[in-house]
Amino acid sequence: MGLKKIKDNVFWAGAVDWDRRLFDSLIPIPDGTSYNAYLVYGKDKTILLDTVDPSMTHVLMDNLKDVKDIDFIVSHHAEQDHSGSLPAVLEKYTHAKVIASSKGKNMLVEHLHIPADRIDIVEDGSKLDLGGKTLEFVYTPWVHWPETMVSYLHEDKILFTCDLFGSHLSVSGLYCQEEWKVCEAAKRYYAEVMMPFRANIKKHLERLGKFPADIIAPSHGPLYNHTDCIVKSHTQWVSDTVSNEVIIPYISMHGSTQLLVDYLTDALIAQGIKVERFDLTVTDLGKLAISLVDAATMVIGSPTVLTGAHPIVISAAFLANALRPKLKFASIIGSYGWGGRMIEDIQKTIPNLKVQMFDPVLIKGKPDSQAFSAIERLASEIAAKHQELGIR
Ligand code: FEO
Numbered sequence: 001m002g003l004k005k006i007k008d009n010v011f012w013a014g015a016v017d018w019d020r021r022l023f024d025s026l027i028p029i030p031d032g033t034s035y036n037a038y039l040v041y042g043k044d045k046t047i048l049l050d051t052v053d054p055s056m057t058h059v060l061m062d063n064l065k066d067v068k069d070i071d072f073i074v075s076h077h078a079e080q081d082h083s084g085s086l087p088a089v090l091e092k093y094t095h096a097k098v099i100a101s102s103k104g105k106n107m108l109v110e111h112l113h114i115p116a117d118r119i120d121i122v123e124d125g126s127k128l129d130l131g132g133k134t135l136e137f138v139y140t141p142w143v144h145w146p147e148t149m150v151s152y153l154h155e156d157k158i159l160f161t162c163d164l165f166g167s168h169l170s171v172s173g174l175y176c177q178e179e180w181k182v183c184e185a186a187k188r189y190y191a192e193v194m195m196p197f198r199a200n201i202k203k204h205l206e207r208l209g210k211f212p213a214d215i216i217a218p219s220h221g222p223l224y225n226h227t228d229c230i231v232k233s234h235t236q237w238v239s240d241t242v243s244n245e246v247i248i249p250y251i252s253m254h255g256s257t258q259l260l261v262d263y264l265t266d267a268l269i270a271q272g273i274k275v276e277r278f279d280l281t282v283t284d285l286g287k288l289a290i291s292l293v294d295a296a297t298m299v300i301g302s303p304t305v306l307t308g309a310h311p312i313v314i315s316a317a318f319l320a321n322a323l324r325p326k327l328k329f330a331s332i333i334g335s336y337g338w339g340g341r342m343i344e345d346i347q348k349t350i351p352n353l354k355v356q357m358f359d360p361v362l363i364k365g366k367p368d369s370q371a372f373s374a375i376e377r378l379a380s381e382i383a384a385k386h387q388e389l390g391i392r
Contacts, residue, residue, distance in 0.1 A: 001059055004174055006215065006223070007156045009041040009133065013048065013063045014219075015056035016170045023168065027192045028286050031185055032170030035081055036219045038160060039064075040153065042130020045071040048096075049151065049160050050219055054084035061088055069093065072120075072128070074135070075100045076162035077148045078107035082219050086112055099128070101139055103147035124149075138207065140164065142200040144193055152211045159213040163193060164201070165230050167221030176222040179229060184290075185221060186230060190237055191289035196324045202238040205231070242296035242328055244391040245274040246382060249288055249320075250301025251281060251310045256335035259367050260375055261301045264333065267379035272392060280312045285319060292325035296391060297382055298355075300346055304336035309345035317349040324352050329385055331358035331378060335365065358382065 003011040014036040023029050035052035037060060048070050052060045064070075070093040075083050078100070086108070090096060098119040100108055105121050108114045122128070124139035134154045141148060144163045151160045167185035169176065176182040194201060216224040216231075224230050246268050252258035265275050276291045292298070298320065302313040309317075330353060332346050343360050358381050363371045386392045 001063060003039065003063055006038070006174060006217070007158070010153065010156055010158065011039045012174055012217075012223070013037045013039045013060065015052040015059035015063075016172075017053065017056060018170045023192070026285070027289070028284050029168035029188075030284070030286075031168060033168040033220050034170055036217065036223075037063075038217060039067065040130060040133055040135070042133040044131030047072045047074060047128075047130055047135065048089065049074045050076055050082045050162065051085035051089055053081040057085040057088045060085050061092070064089070064092070070096045072096065073098050074137075074151060075104055075108060076150060076160065076219070077145060078104050078111055079145060079163075080111065082162060083108060083112060086114060090114065090118060099137075101137075101147050101149045103141075104149070107145070107147050136211075138211075140200075140204045140208075142197045143204055144197060150208070152213075157212055157214040158217055159208065159211055159215070160217045162219045164204070164218065165216050165224065165234065166193070166218040169221040171222050174223050175225055182222055183229065183233060186233065187237070187290050187293060188286045189220065190234065191293050191323065192286060195237075195289070195293060196322065198238045198324070198326065201234065205235060205238065237293050240326060242326055242389070242391060243274070243294040244272070244386050245276065245291070245295040246297045246299060247276045247278065247288070247291045247295045248299050248301060249278040249280055249283070249313070249316045251279070251303060251313050252301070253303040253305070253310070256363065256366050257301045257303045257333070260333045260335070260361065260363070260371065263367070263372050263375045264299060264379060267376050268382065271379055271383035273383060273386065278316075280316050285316070288316065289319070289323060292320060292323055292327070295325070295327060296386055296389065297329040297331075298327050299331045299333060299378070302332070302334040302342055302346060304334065304340040304342040307340040309334075309342040314345060314349055317346050321350045321352045327353055327355050328389065329358060329382060330355040331382075332360040333362070333375065333378070334360075335363050335367070337365070356385070
């Protein structure tokens with residue numbers, strides 16, 4: 001793959017994972033990803049910023065084959081997709097020291113068994129002079145783990161943000177010219193990885209505003225040489241503003257829940273509300289996560305399997321709960337054959353959602369006119385609440 005020049009004496013040295021289709025053994029990544037490492041040569045010292053996923057150590061080591069000396073390796077984040085090749089790099093560059101935050105040091109020892117005496121701690125706000133290249137370290141805890149930090153290369157105005165501003169997108173160059181493509185990939189990435197830390201990211205975005213960046217260089221996906229769009233998008237995503245939108249993740253077994261979902265969809269659209277539906281038997285969970293970034297309301301639809309909610313619905317509800325979106329309202333609709341606790345099962349699964357719950361609509365068997373009236377009422381209640389929020 002080889003080094004790619006970003007600025008004088010600043011190079012991309014990472015690995016593109018064109019074929020990866022699942023992250024965390026959970027979330028689809030239809031466009032692959034990359035693990036970005038960067039090499040900076042000062043007059044006196046050479047530094048590597050992050051490494052790559054262990055599965056791609058050979059690519060990184062090949063990129064470094066002509067690099068004689070590395071003095072420091074910054075570990076912005078101990079998670080293995082960025083730190084996993086540290087042992088190989090340390091084995092080749094026997095005098096190199098790893099630089100990490102104080103929590104990062106402990107995590108690197110625990111996760112990768114890096115010898116503690118090969119890791120130096122840098123404090124928040126400290127600077128490292130490489131000789132004409134000055135790197136400043138900024139602690140950004142919970143972006144995405146407690147030890148995470150970013151760094152800023154003053155002379156070149158490059159902000160190295162590790163997971164922050166990342167995207168799961170594999171491209172052949174440093175930058176992606178198709179803005180829509182990187183925007184969707186970055187939103188998917190934010191939804192899947194960063195959304196639970198929205199409040200922390202909001203604070204960090206304000207702090208990072210004092211570092212004027214010509215280039216933002218994350219550790220996944222393309223770099224940004226026009227930084228406005230990605231910063232503005234994140235500012236919007238972490239804000240408290242929600243959109244006039246209802247998302248409906250659902251499953252139907254014999255068609256009854258489907259009829260309720262269809263009726264609700266039409267009723268909401270008639271009220272001027274945008275609807276996104278996700279048939280969970282076929283849905284891309286990443287798309288569901290993306291829709292959770294902005295939507296005001298979620299209505300979960302489930303049939304009853306034996307005595308409870310459909311397990312695939314529970315799985316999606318569990319994921320939504322873990323992602324902690326900024327939803328304001330929620331409800332549950334569905335059906336049962338002879339009994340069960342479908343509603344209670346779902347309610348128990350979503351304690352993190354700080355939402356106002358509308359009364360559920362639960363029917364036995366095929367919906368009748370009374371059931372459709374209840375759905376109509378639910379749509380009207382949602383519309384009224386959206387109106388109160390001023391999003392209609
Ligand atoms: Fe890309 Fe949190 O690791």
